[in-house]
Amino acid sequence: MALMIALSIFAIFLSSVYSNILYARQYAGIKIPFSFAIAGKNTKIYDFSNGAGIDKWAYRRQINQRPPSVNYLPSIEFNANQYNRISADDGIRQSEVASIGYYASHRFVFSINESNITSLHILWNGIGRNDWIFGGDGATLYIWNYTSGSYELWNTTTSATEVNLEANISLGISNYISSDGNLTILVAQNLPSFRFFFNFYSRLQTDYIKVDVTYIGG
Numbered sequence: 001m002a003l004m005i006a007l008s009i010f011a012i013f014l015s016s017v018y019s020n021i022l023y024a025r026q027y028a029g030i031k032i033p034f035s036f037a038i039a040g041k042n043t044k045i046y047d048f049s050n051g052a053g054i055d056k057w058a059y060r061r062q063i064n065q066r067p068p069s070v071n072y073l074p075s076i077e078f079n080a081n082q083y084n085r086i087s088a089d090d091g092i093r094q095s096e097v098a099s100i101g102y103y104a105s106h107r108f109v110f111s112i113n114e115s116n117i118t119s120l121h122i123l124w125n126g127i128g129r130n131d132w133i134f135g136g137d138g139a140t141l142y143i144w145n146y147t148s149g150s151y152e153l154w155n156t157t158t159s160a161t162e163v164n165l166e167a168n169i170s171l172g173i174s175n176y177i178s179s180d181g182n183l184t185i186l187v188a189q190n191l192p193s194f195r196f197f198f199n200f201y202s203r204l205q206t207d208y209i210k211v212d213v214t215y216i217g218g
């Protein structure tokens, strides 16, 4: 009788171990593909080293309102040489001198392919300055908000030397990407060209611009 009880307990023990193994296998089977699905957090770099004029565009020279109330100014597209100048952070710059009454300016449009975006990092490198010696140097970076239909100021400098202007967007990202996938960035010099006995010009130089797009996906 004691032997029967002992064998029964052993049988229950064995079946418990077996079911635990089954459970572990099922759990492992579910867990492994799930972990692949959430694993990929990737960053794609958009810059003018490729796709200039195809899925990213730059426009030049000047604007008479800072920022403009529309997102299509300035509207003169860069040519191939001008695109080359802003394709790398190498000290070679695309330079603008604005007419009297205008701010020197560049506008950039990136066609963003990714979905499930968690952050956008924008980096502009260049120089903004005005010939006037009592202020007005530097440049300001704006990003178009497609929901409000207006530019937002994201960074600014009063430096007359080469600087980085950066923006990190991690909230409300869909506001900054149009329904057809475009992100619009404007950089404008801080004081318009004007005449006071002499001409004092607004000058903007872009060395490099990029957008890092971080997204979840394979």
Ligand SMILES: [Ca+2]
Pocket (backbone or CB within 6 Å): 084, 085, 086, 087, 088, 089, 090, 091, 092, 093, 206, 207, 208
């Ligand atoms: Ca450059």
